Amino acid sequence: MPKQIYLDYAATTPIDEExxxxxxxxxxxxxxxxxxxxxxxxxxxxxxxxxRKKAARFLNCSESEIVFCGSATEANSLAIFGVVKALQKKIKKPFHIITTKIEHHAVLHPFEELEKQGVEVSFVAPNKIGIVETKEIKKAIKDNTVFISVMYANNEIGTVQPIEEIGKLISQINKNRKQKIYFHTDAVQAVNYLDCDVQKLKVDLLTLSAHKIYGPKGVGALFIKKGTPIEPIIYGGGHEFGLRSGTENVAGIVGLGKAIELVEKHKGDTERIKNLRDKIIEEVLKIPNAKLNGSRENRLPNNVNVSISGVEGESLVIALDQEGIAVSTGSACSSHELKPSHVLLAIGLSPKSTHGSLRITLGRFTTEDEIDYFLKVLPKVVKRLREISPF
Ligand SMILES: Cc1ncc(COP(=O)(O)O)c(C=O)c1O
Structure with missing residues (x-):
C-alpha cells in the first residue's frame, strides 16, 4: 500500500525537482x-x-505584455479592478461588465465588490453540465458592456469553457463598436492541459499561477494585450511596467519560468492522466447513488467531481485522509467554510447534495497503483459512513 496519496492537484501541485x-x-x-x-x-x-521570454513564448505574445504578480488572485484583481478603473476614467458614463456564476472567488469577489460600488454586473449562469454557453454571453452583452471575464477551466468541476468561441464572438462585436469590450480569462486550471495561445483565444487579459503547474506558491502572471487600458492597483516604485510595484520575487519568477518550460515538456503525459481519470469515473459511478458533476466530455483530463448521496463530503475527506489519501470537497479555498459550493449550486444541485461532493484531481506524479488503492478504499469508506450517517 502506498503511504501518502495526493489527489488534490487542483488545490496545489508539488514543486517539481527541476x-x-x-x-x-x-x-x-x-x-x-x-x-x-x-x-x-x-x-x-x-x-x-x-x-518573461518563456511566458511570452508559451502564450504567443510579446514580452512587454507579461506582468508578474504575487499570485493569480492578485493578477485577477489587477485585470478586473485595473481595467475597470482605467475605463471609468476614460468613459465617464455608467457601464456594464459581465462574468459567470462559476468563477473562482478571486474573480467573483472583485465583481461583487464593483457591483457594491455601483457598477452594473451580470453573472451569467452555466448550463446543467457546468458550461457557460457562448449564446448566453451573447444574450448578456449590452450596448454599454465594456469588460467580460470567463474562466478557462473550472477549479471545482473541471469543466472547460468555450473561450475561443467567446473570444471570436467578442471580436466580431467589437468590429461594429466605438467602445471595445475587453475580454479576460482566468486560465489558472487550464495551463497544464489546454492551449493557452492568446492570439487563438482572442483574449485581452489572461491569468496564470505558478503553484498549479508544479512551481512555487505566491507567484502569478497576467498577460495584458498591448493597448488595453489598465491602471495599477498597487502603487510604489513602478516595477513591472508601473503595473505591479514591489521588488520582484526573483526565485519565484524563475520557478514560474521553469514550470512553464516543463508544462510544454510534459504535454505528452495528458493521455495517461486522462485514462486514470476515466478509470476513476467508471469505478466511482458504480457506488450506488453516486453522480458525476459537470460535463463528462468537456472537462479537464485530471478532474473528477462526484456527489455521493448519504455522506458528508467533509467526513469523506477526513476518513480518506486517515487512509493516507488526500482529496478535497469543492475548492480548496472554500473547503474550510461549510457553505455549499457556489459552482455546484449554479449547476442545479440542492444545498444538501452539494455537501456530499468530492473532488479528486490527478497530476504528473499520480500512478496507477495509487488510483487502484484509492478505488479499493473509497467504496468501503462510503459504506462505513453511510451506516452511521443521519441522512
Ligand atoms: C481558477 C482559479 N483562479 C484563481 C486561483 C487563485 O490562485 P492563487 O492561489 O495563485 O492566488 C485559483 C486557486 O485555487 C484557481 O483555481
Whole structure:
C-alpha cells in the first residue's frame, strides 16, 4: 500500500525537482535586487527577463505584455479592478461588465465588490453540465458592456469553457463598436492541459499561477494585450511596467519560468492522466447513488467531481485522509467554510447534495497503483459512513 496519496492537484501541485533546482541560486548567491545597476542586480534582472521570454513564448505574445504578480488572485484583481478603473476614467458614463456564476472567488469577489460600488454586473449562469454557453454571453452583452471575464477551466468541476468561441464572438462585436469590450480569462486550471495561445483565444487579459503547474506558491502572471487600458492597483516604485510595484520575487519568477518550460515538456503525459481519470469515473459511478458533476466530455483530463448521496463530503475527506489519501470537497479555498459550493449550486444541485461532493484531481506524479488503492478504499469508506450517517 502506498503511504501518502495526493489527489488534490487542483488545490496545489508539488514543486517539481527541476523547478526547485532552478530557483535555488536565487535564494542563495544570486540575491541582488533586479533594480540595482550593479552586477548583483543585473544577474537577477536577466533571470526575470528570461522567464518573461518563456511566458511570452508559451502564450504567443510579446514580452512587454507579461506582468508578474504575487499570485493569480492578485493578477485577477489587477485585470478586473485595473481595467475597470482605467475605463471609468476614460468613459465617464455608467457601464456594464459581465462574468459567470462559476468563477473562482478571486474573480467573483472583485465583481461583487464593483457591483457594491455601483457598477452594473451580470453573472451569467452555466448550463446543467457546468458550461457557460457562448449564446448566453451573447444574450448578456449590452450596448454599454465594456469588460467580460470567463474562466478557462473550472477549479471545482473541471469543466472547460468555450473561450475561443467567446473570444471570436467578442471580436466580431467589437468590429461594429466605438467602445471595445475587453475580454479576460482566468486560465489558472487550464495551463497544464489546454492551449493557452492568446492570439487563438482572442483574449485581452489572461491569468496564470505558478503553484498549479508544479512551481512555487505566491507567484502569478497576467498577460495584458498591448493597448488595453489598465491602471495599477498597487502603487510604489513602478516595477513591472508601473503595473505591479514591489521588488520582484526573483526565485519565484524563475520557478514560474521553469514550470512553464516543463508544462510544454510534459504535454505528452495528458493521455495517461486522462485514462486514470476515466478509470476513476467508471469505478466511482458504480457506488450506488453516486453522480458525476459537470460535463463528462468537456472537462479537464485530471478532474473528477462526484456527489455521493448519504455522506458528508467533509467526513469523506477526513476518513480518506486517515487512509493516507488526500482529496478535497469543492475548492480548496472554500473547503474550510461549510457553505455549499457556489459552482455546484449554479449547476442545479440542492444545498444538501452539494455537501456530499468530492473532488479528486490527478497530476504528473499520480500512478496507477495509487488510483487502484484509492478505488479499493473509497467504496468501503462510503459504506462505513453511510451506516452511521443521519441522512
Ligand atoms: C481558477 C482559479 N483562479 C484563481 C486561483 C487563485 O490562485 P492563487 O492561489 O495563485 O492566488 C485559483 C486557486 O485555487 C484557481 O483555481
Amino acid at each position: 523547478v526547485l533546482e532552478a530557483m535555488m541560486p536565487y535564494l542563495k548567491k544570486d540575491f541582488g535586487n533586479p533594480s540595482s545597476l550593479h552586477h548583483f542586480g543585473q544577474i537577477t534582472r536577466v533571470a526575470i527577463d528570461q522567464t
